[in-house]
Amino acid sequence: MSCVTDRSMPFWCVGNPLSDPFGGAVMDKISSVEVAKILAWAKGEKLIECTSFHDDDLVPWDPEHLEDDLDSKSSVSKTLHEIKKILDQAGIRVHVATCSLHGNKLFRNGGLCNPDPEIRALAARKVERTLRIGHFFGAKYFVYWVARDGFEVPVCTDWTQVYKNLADGLNHATDYIEKEHLTNYIGASIEPKPNEPRGQMFLPTAGHAAAFIACCLKRPDFWGVNPELLQHESMCLLNASMTAAFLCATGKLKFLHFGSQIKAQFDNDFPPLIGPEGLKETVFLFKTLQDLHWKGVVEFDCHMLRAEGEPGEGIARRKQFVRNCVEALQMAETLAERIKAPKLGSGAAAADLESIRQMCNL
Ligand code: GLO
Ligand code: MG
Numbered sequence: 001m002s003c004v005t006d007r008s009m010p011f012w013c014v015g016n017p018l019s020d021p022f023g024g025a026v027m028d029k030i031s032s033v034e035v036a037k038i039l040a041w042a043k044g045e046k047l048i049e050c051t052s053f054h055d056d057d058l059v060p061w062d063p064e065h066l067e068d069d070l071d072s073k074s075s076v077s078k079t080l081h082e083i084k085k086i087l088d089q090a091g092i093r094v095h096v097a098t099c100s101l102h103g104n105k106l107f108r109n110g111g112l113c114n115p116d117p118e119i120r121a122l123a124a125r126k127v128e129r130t131l132r133i134g135h136f137f138g139a140k141y142f143v144y145w146v147a148r149d150g151f152e153v154p155v156c157t158d159w160t161q162v163y164k165n166l167a168d169g170l171n172h173a174t175d176y177i178e179k180e181h182l183t184n185y186i187g188a189s190i191e192p193k194p195n196e197p198r199g200q201m202f203l204p205t206a207g208h209a210a211a212f213i214a215c216c217l218k219r220p221d222f223w224g225v226n227p228e229l230l231q232h233e234s235m236c237l238l239n240a241s242m243t244a245a246f247l248c249a250t251g252k253l254k255f256l257h258f259g260s261q262i263k264a265q266f267d268n269d270f271p272p273l274i275g276p277e278g279l280k281e282t283v284f285l286f287k288t289l290q291d292l293h294w295k296g297v298v299e300f301d302c303h304m305l306r307a308e309g310e311p312g313e314g315i316a317r318r319k320q321f322v323r324n325c326v327e328a329l330q331m332a333e334t335l336a337e338r339i340k341a342p343k344l345g346s347g348a349a350a351a352d353l354e355s356i357r358q359m360c361n362l
């Protein structure tokens with residue numbers, strides 16, 4: 001039995017024109033409306049049920065007009081309505097609204113944890129606008145990804161303020177949800193990451209995030225964690241099955257971000273099962289989730305390989321990318337189902353070999 005209730009493909013993964021720190025975009029940039037049309041196609045093909053977005057994926061942000069979404073005559077409001085019409089007609093639900101606090105250079109030294117109170121206030125207003133946009137689309141979750149809330153040089157970091165500022169920023173988000181009656185949100189989630197874009201991030205692992213929620217936030221039951229497996233775990237040599245099991249045991253596993261990764265490298269964000277490593281970890285992850293009877297949303301958070309982009313063929317390549325992700329997820333689940341319960345205590349090496357034999361039908 002599949003543990004995946006819904007498959008989500010975010011705007012930022014489909015829209016990506018494939019640039020990296022060493023070279024520019026290889027594919028055509030497409031508008032958020034065009035991304036919505038690709039998602040609508042994917043829903044029609046029965047590949048996905050939902051999507052997610054950063055505010056900036058849909059519409060530009062102007063710090064001089066912090067409430068442009070509320071002005072029905074603004075181009076922001078018009079674009080949001082246009083996108084909603086496409087998603088609604090296709091029957092795509094919105095899973096997550098997340099606030100981009102990493103792209104704009106104003107947030108280069110952090111968003112909610114920025115040492116400058118004026119930038120923190122601006123970040124809070126951007127979060128409010130994102131929450132309103134998410135409400136408009138009926139998003140189920142608000143997500144905080146640590147992004148630029150981190151450091152390179154510990155002695156330049158005001159450790160007396162970091163976690164207080166972070167708690168204030170996240171509590172402000174839930175206060176705003178309550179005050180404005182944004183009842184579409186059934187929860188909020190923290191996405192931990194060890195590093196990149198900062199040298200170190202303030203919530204590097206699922207354990208840090210879960211402890212922070214329990215000890216520092218006003219509404220711990222509303223908050224959970226969405227780990228990114230394999231990428232963020234494998235970057236710091238943690239094991240995806242253990243993270244999933246830990247979050248299930250603590251009742252904090254909200255949903256998964258899913259992709260593939262070479263261990264201890266920069267954030268590869270390879271599509272699932274793609275790349276030289278990770279097949280076994282991915283299959284074992286789904287076996288663990290099946291054994292734990294977890295059921296939930298799997299959201300692809302990965303990107304086409306830059307080498308696979310083809311100038312002039314952006315739409316077709318993007319559609320193929322969505323299909324590949326979904327097929328890889330099905331393969332991982334099918335392989336996980338093939339593994340019969342290993343005899344616990346039978347010797348780790350023997351159990352491991354047996355699972356490979358079953359997976360590969362040997
Ligand atoms: C980057 C993260 C990022 C988040 C996204 C949602 O490494 O995975 O893509 O998932 O901003 O909050
Ligand atoms: Mg992610």
